[in-house]
Amino acid sequence: MxxxxxxxxxxxxxxxxxxxxxxxxxxxxxxxxxxxxxxxxxxxxxxxxxxxxxxxxxxxxxxxxxxxxxxxxxxxxxxxxxxxxxxxxxxxxxxxxxxxxxxxxxxxxxxxxxxxxxxxxxxxxxxxxxxxxxxxxxxxxxxxxxxxxxxxxxxxxxxxxxxxxxxxxxVPFKINDEISKGISCSRRILCVGRLENQKGFDLLINAVATIKDRMDGWEIHIYGDGSQKEYLTGLIENNQCGHIIKLMGYSNDIDYDRYAFSVVPSRFEGFSMAILEFMAKGVPVVSFDCPEGPGVLLKGEVGILIPPEDVDKLSNAILSMAENLELREKYAKRGLQRASKYxxxxxxxxxxxxxxxx
Known part of the structure; x- marks a missing residue:
């Protein structure tokens, strides 16, 4: 055909x-x-x-x-x-x-x-x-x-x-046999997406601004490019979060083993390839339960789902994942199992x- x-x-x-x-x-x-x-x-x-x-x-x-x-x-x-x-x-x-x-x-x-x-x-x-x-x-x-x-x-x-x-x-690549090595030894958090309003990185920055004093040694790496780059750069500077949040630019060669967990702060998604890829690489996920995709992928305690655009709960979820190795390991293992269905x-x-x- x-x-x-x-x-x-x-x-x-x-x-x-x-x-x-x-x-x-x-x-x-x-x-x-x-x-x-x-x-x-x-x-x-x-x-x-x-x-x-x-x-x-x-x-x-x-x-x-x-x-x-x-x-x-x-x-x-x-x-x-x-x-x-x-x-x-x-x-x-x-x-x-x-x-x-x-x-x-x-x-x-x-x-x-x-x-x-x-x-x-x-x-x-x-x-x-x-x-x-x-x-x-x-x-x-x-x-x-x-x-x-x-x-x-x-x-x-x-x-x-x-x-x-x-x-x-x-899943666009082979699903990992084991969870990410970074879960137990890294203090980096992974985000991937276009720098556009849909992806909600402004919400993430505002969430981190309220807990930055408790994020000592942690970094959040945002991979992607888009029309909001200048705006987000200014928002990071205004909230004095530059030592935590880094705009990494676009990359199609991310080393997932460098990251302890991931965050998806989108306002809406069709399905979220980012979440699917994080799970397939054994990286646990924190995400807004926005329409329609994240809930489909993470329902049943496969990741941390929080109400859409709830910045306070996003802050709490980031801290929970950062401070609890067992929680990261649990969600990473469940994510690998869920990814196999895709x-x-x-x-x-x-x-x-x-x-x-x-």
Missing amino acids: KISFFITDMSQGGGMERVTANLSNQLVSRGYDIKVVSLIQENPNLTYLLDNNVETLGLLKGKYNRQQQMAKRLLTQFLILRKLKNFLKSDSSDLFIAQGLLPALFLWLCGYANKTIVCEHFKYELYTNYFVLKLRLMIYKSMKNVVTLTDEDANKFIRKGIDAKTIPNM APDYIMKQWEKLLASE
Whole structure:
């Protein structure tokens, strides 16, 4: 089967791009013919490694900026649509997979909705604009299928008359046999995510500011880049937390054994690849129980879940984990067990079952 993935920009370093790379590589290894098409591509090189047999293509060079002036954004969308129509005339794929609403919109406009599965990577309530919500429902009802990351989101689409199925993300690497070495000897805390409002690093900084006198010798390393870098740097300085909180920049080569535990302070998540990866590497997790992913992954005493955006409880949870080795070991071991449910072989069986039905 020939499958083309459509994504806004595969050269970015976010969770959607990583998931696309993982799924593409797994499908190629199982004999599928895979192509990954970026509607617009900012960087010449891709962040995540793709199998040599995965074909890649960028329709338009540049950056898709949702904050730019309406006229410029409409021009970019027109150029993408024209490029996409020309591409589709000669494409021989049996099936399209749209990674998110924007690629789904363009494929719908081109008349290929009945050939497309759309993957939702964010919570159902991400969009609040009435027009966008109505447009999404209209587009998704015409698609072959909608794949969500959680049953909660799938059920919300089903209640709207949309054929939706749940297939969670898979662990992108081999699951550790043992818990992280850093649990017993490190005084470092790990955070990974884009420096954007969604990821809630401002909440983390405010939480640490209230307990910094009790964090002697501890450091929090935040890996990622984004539009809030300057803002977060200032917030760290204003709260006099620079000796604890370090912005490390983007990295795709993190040594998980250097860390005692991890914190995920997001305001919302579709599923949270970060939590899944922390668990698979034997690193215990503290997270807000935000919609929708963290609760799915950590429920049943697999990690510390705290009410969304409750800064005081986040402070207490960080101290509890920092001061209790047995607690870190318990959650790390349970995390490894939970991560095994998201191993590639298990998740790919669900994908192959869906693809065989199309």
